[in-house]
Amino acid sequence: MRDLSEQEQFWQGDFGNRYVERNVGQPLVAGNLALFAKALTRTSRIDSLLELGTNAGNNLQALRQLLPHCELFGVEINQLACAQAKALGIAQIWHGSLFDFPRDRGYDLTVSKGVLIHLAPTLLATAYAQLYALSQRYILIAEYYNPTPVEVSYRGTSGKLFKRDFAGEMLDRYPDLHLLDYGFGYHRDPQFPVDDITWFLLEKRP
Structure with missing residues (x-):
């Protein structure tokens, strides 16, 4: 077995536990449902999906309502x-680091949110x-966006929160990926607030 990085150990421990306790509840699920409904509008026939970094399952709860016949997997x-x-x-939940999740199937x-x-x-x-590698067709990235990489202090810690153009970096890295859609979720949305997340839907094309 490999040694986990400092960051992986950090999220495994007490700080990760407190994150779980803060980020639960039906309002979060409702906001996620509205975001995913927009983000996946241009997809077709999603029968299986894998979320890397599932946390307590807020995203998967929303995705279950949106895609009731889809097989759900989380890491x-x-x-x-x-x-x-x-x-x-x-959903089927795999306990471990997303870096160690096996590529046994597609x-x-x-999803990364x-x-x-x-x-x-x-x-x-x-x-x-x-x-x-784990995607057969679509990749959804929903993260904090910034055109250039920047680190942000996170609850008194350093080296634990970064903003950058994650989707753009993937598009540059993999020539068969194409941008299918993108959008923004705003924390002041009067009905379905989310945490100022920018989402990007990418598709593999020949």
Whole structure:
């Protein structure tokens, strides 16, 4: 077994547990449902999807309502979050690092929402490779956007939150990826507020 990076250990531990406790509840699920409904409008026939960094399952709950016949899979490194996601009974949840998740099969859609922002820049190439290799057609990236890479202090910690053009970097890295759609979720939305997330829907094309 490989040694986990400092960042992976960080999210496995107490800070990750507190993150789980802060980020639960039906209002979050409702906001996610509205965001995913927009983000996936231009897709067709998603029968399976994999979320890298599932946390307690808020995104998967929204996706279950939106895609009731889709097989849902999630990957989560934090044990508390993993247990909560499994308890929902709506998806197959794999406990471990997204970097170690096996590429035994492909999925119609791979998803990263609020995950890439928390990875050290040196880990991004491997995360991009997982999103790409595990996708049979679509990749959805929903993260904090900035045209140039920037680090942001996060709850008194450094090296734990970054903003950049994640989708643009994937488009540059993989020539068969194309931008299918994109949009923004605003924290002041009067009905379905979300955390100022910019989403990008990418598609593999021959």
